[in-house]
Amino acid sequence: MGVAARSVFIASLGPGGGKSTIALGLAELLSRQVGRIAAFRPLVPTTGPDPILALLHDRYRVELPLAELSGAGYPEAAALVGDGRREELISRIVERYRSVERRCPAVVVIGSDFDDAEENAGGMSRELAFNARLATEFGSVVVAVIDGFEQDEKAIAGAARGAYHELTDLGATVLAVIANRVPHEMTLPELPVPAYAIPEVPTVSAPTVAEVAAALGATRLAGDDSALDRDVLDYVVGAAHVPTLLDHLTDGCLVITPGDRADLLLAASAAHVAGQVSVAGLVLTLGERPDERVMRLLERLHSGLAVLCVPTDSYHTVAASSRIEGRPSSASPRKVEAALGAFESTVDTAELSRRLRVTRSVRVTPLMFEYDLIDRARAQRRHLVLPEGPAERILRATEILLRRGVAELTLLGDPAEIGRKARELGVDVEGATIVDPADSPWREEFAVEYAGLRAHRGVTLDLARDVVGDPNYFGTLMVHTGRVDGMVSGATRTTAATIRPAFEIIKTVPGVSVASSVFFMLLADRVLVYGDCAINPDPDAAQLADIAVSSADTAARFGVEPRVAMLSYSTGTSGSGADVEKVAAATELVRQRRPDLLVEGPIQYDAAIDPAVAATKLPGSSVAGRATVFVFPDLNTGNNTYKAVQRSAGAVAVGPVMQGLRRPINDLSRGATVPDIVNTVAITAIQAAG
Known part of the structure; x- marks a missing residue:
């Protein structure tokens, strides 16, 4: 009730x-x-x-x-x-x-x-x-x-x-x-x-190194902003010899030691770099700064740790630090x-939502869309692979995804490198599985599978062994063989490097002639779907119809009621020419294949989105002025339009989201932020569950 x-x-x-x-x-x-x-x-x-x-x-x-x-x-x-x-x-x-x-x-x-x-x-x-x-x-x-x-x-x-x-x-x-x-x-x-x-x-309750530094009025001698974001879970006072200090180091500890104890400073940093323990940072007391030669050596260790200097002695520094309590804030997204x-x-x-009867908005806002992604992915957790395991943004996103329970994750890469990078960043990715394509026992199986799939292209087993060592090919074969449910890549590599293996191995859904993509455009007051802005340079009428149907289905799957606008430089019968005729033919194909869809075309963008313009150009249309899915006639138009809207209107562009493939593979922009990666992983998990 x-x-x-x-x-x-x-x-x-x-x-x-x-x-x-x-x-x-x-x-x-x-x-x-x-x-x-x-x-x-x-x-x-x-x-x-x-x-x-x-x-x-x-x-x-x-x-x-x-x-x-x-x-x-x-x-x-x-x-x-x-x-x-x-x-x-x-x-x-x-x-x-x-x-x-x-x-x-x-x-x-x-x-x-x-x-x-x-x-x-x-x-x-x-x-x-x-x-x-x-x-x-x-x-x-x-x-x-x-x-x-x-x-x-x-x-x-x-x-x-x-x-x-x-x-x-x-x-x-x-x-x-x-x-x-x-x-x-x-x-x-x-x-x-x-x-x-x-x-x-x-x-949650532990202070960050930054909060400790602010409370102590510390001077930073080393370490970037990410080093200040580490959580301080314990305090260890360094006053004894190196072996004794090493015995007392704990994960997440802040080492507090006099500034003239270069031996303890270097020992704690080396233990962190070696993976023996994950240190939060170092605080040097008594206002003593280490010799420049020590600082240069510390820099070459690449520990990623913050080194702070305070004027107080160790006793008063520990006493002041222990009174600091952290709390979630905009400055501490972790x-x-x-x-x-x-x-x-x-x-x-879900139970609280049922008990709290807040009238749900009929319009999907950007914030609702983003948070609903996380909620839906958590409800039906899937296992995804991220081939760019050592990348900083991937590691930061992985920590968030694991904490929120969005998906089970496998990271591809050298476990030692991923572990070292995670320690440097102070992120926790222990819940992820790490697989190295270079020495995985699956590599030979994948080579045989790939050689069989591409034999008609002359791919031999020896060549396949080399190809499947590539993380994107390896990850795609993990999807193909059912070891994971989907893949997200592209933060550090090109779109082609992500989607080529998908086209070769995963292939399209039966009845769909072409794989395509959409961007979810999160505007201030609504969510729109743009397709195809990333994959197909110049689709013909049949392919354009496939893109429209796939885009409408994707929109509906993610809570956007599909009203499809087939875009052109003319509206209705006002123009002519090959480009207009292509869009008109594609619109008719959509109507024949999916009579349940609301679709209008050819139609100009202003008539599709603005009710006042629609009333003049296409009065009585069920789509004009109310469109939610915008299908562009070619890649040039689509890609430039989504970027123009993104930059000029301040919209958040989520995607590209691949559609039409038999299993979900999604590409990231190389400029993708950590929230972009989190959203794309959630979308991929929902696609896999669907």
């Missing part, structure tokens, strides 16, 4: 509790259902932007200014409560909330912190009652959050029961109870609402993905 509500209120039973993780998880859930979400905090500090609000504002592209997403500052609240004007405070907060709610279909509300409220708001001893009252005034459903950090199961279970009963006694509608940061996997007691336990994930991975792996988001 669902509860109709436009907002979810996160109320914690006690200070802390990791509300950032819960807020992220709920925002992710809502962003798949509605076009716009907002965040709101009833009380915020006045010393700077609230970190949770700032994170949600940036990640979910909240259109409202950050300053409008809060009710009151703690000093203002303290003054009003101190003057006996508590109801006036509540009235002000509710008024500010309603202003946000009127402009967004769904809102995540993060309740006030007990410790901050007690200290700053004049002794609001009934903070939970205060939050429950606000949730009722907002019309919100409540997610109760329990902090399970360093608590035993009995205490956590008691707190979960207490939270539910206390909130319901206060008149709140409880959606779920979540215990966060529990010491290990556990099951909460049965309650009338869903109850979940999220295990402690050190990566923590955000780790937090979401923890939430989604333990919380039944």
Whole structure:
């Protein structure tokens, strides 16, 4: 049974509790259902932007200014409560909330912190009652959050029961109870609402080297920005001899040692490079800088570690460092993905969605599209291969994909090289399988298979042995033989290098004459599908019809209702010539093959997308002015148009997404970002599941 509500209120039973993780998880859930979400905090500090609000504002592209997403500052609240004007405070907060709610279909509300409220708001001893009252005034459903950090199961279970009963006694509608940061996997007691336990994930709460550096006022002597992004999971003080230090190094440790101990500095760096341990970074105390000869040697080790210098001694440096706690933020995307991975792996988001009846938007927005990709891929996990295993962007994307549970992954490459590169970047890819085509036992089998497939082209077994050593051919044969479900490549190699093996080995679906591609164009208010902008230079009418049908099916598979515009330089019967006749013939073929599809052509782009132009040029058309799938007459037109829209309109282009192949193989742009790779892998997984 669902509860109709436009907002979810996160109320914690006690200070802390990791509300950032819960807020992220709920925002992710809502962003798949509605076009716009907002965040709101009833009380915020006045010393700077609230970190949770700032994170949600940036990640979910909240259109409202950050300053409008809060009710009151703690000093203002303290003054009003101190003057006996508590109801006036509540009235002000509710008024500010309603202003946000009127402009967004769904809102995540993060309740006030007990410790901050007690200290700053004049002794609001009934903070939970205060939050429950606000949730009722907002019309919100409540997610109760329990902090399970360093608590035993009995205490956590008691707190979960207490939270539910206390909130319901206060008149709140409880959606779920979540215990966060529990010491290990556990099951909460049965309650009338869903109850979940999220295990402690050190990566989420651990500070980064950058956060430690900022808190200590450190000077960076070595290491780039990626070195500062490493998580600090432990602190090791170096004061003894090298063998003793090596015995005490742990994965993720920050080594704190006097700056004149060059032996310890080099030993820790060498242990990291050798793969003996993954060090987070090094902090040199007492303001001592190593000799330049030592720094040059350290640079030649290529450890990728940050080396920091602080003026304090080791004791005070460790004491100050241990008080630093990390949290997900826009500046730490790895923590955000780790937090979401923890939430989604333990919380039944499908069940929460059913219970929370937020009216789903009929229009697919870019944000909904991107987050829906992750959700759908996670629901039917598939196994994919990434041939460019050692590439930095691939490794960073792999960590995100594994944390979010998007797919099982195999990376191709030398395991030693991939391990070294992962350590340098500070990324965790242990969940991936690593296969080296150079010495894989599958290589001979693949050579025999490829030689058989290409015998008509004169390919001998000896030649095939050389060919299948290429990672793209090896990965394609993994797909062909069923060892994996799909492949994504192209971050470091050309489109031809990715798709040639697919054309030779995978081949097209029966009944489809040509493989093609589409780009999903994520505009500010809609998602459009452009095809073919990457593969076929000058398709004939039959091929163009194949592209149109494949593009429409791809659009429908990814939640975009297909209304197909067959583009030309003329609309209807206004023009003539071979190019127009090709598009007209292709349109008729589509209508014959797929009478269920809405298709219009020939049609100009402006008539296809603009209702006002459509009313003049093609009145009464079911596609004109409302097209969602745009089929270009040739590669020159399609490729230039998608790039023009991408650059001029600020659209995000996701693709190219291959279609028409028997098994999913997708190509990346060599300029692909890490989010681009994540999206493409999710798309490929969905194609494989389909």
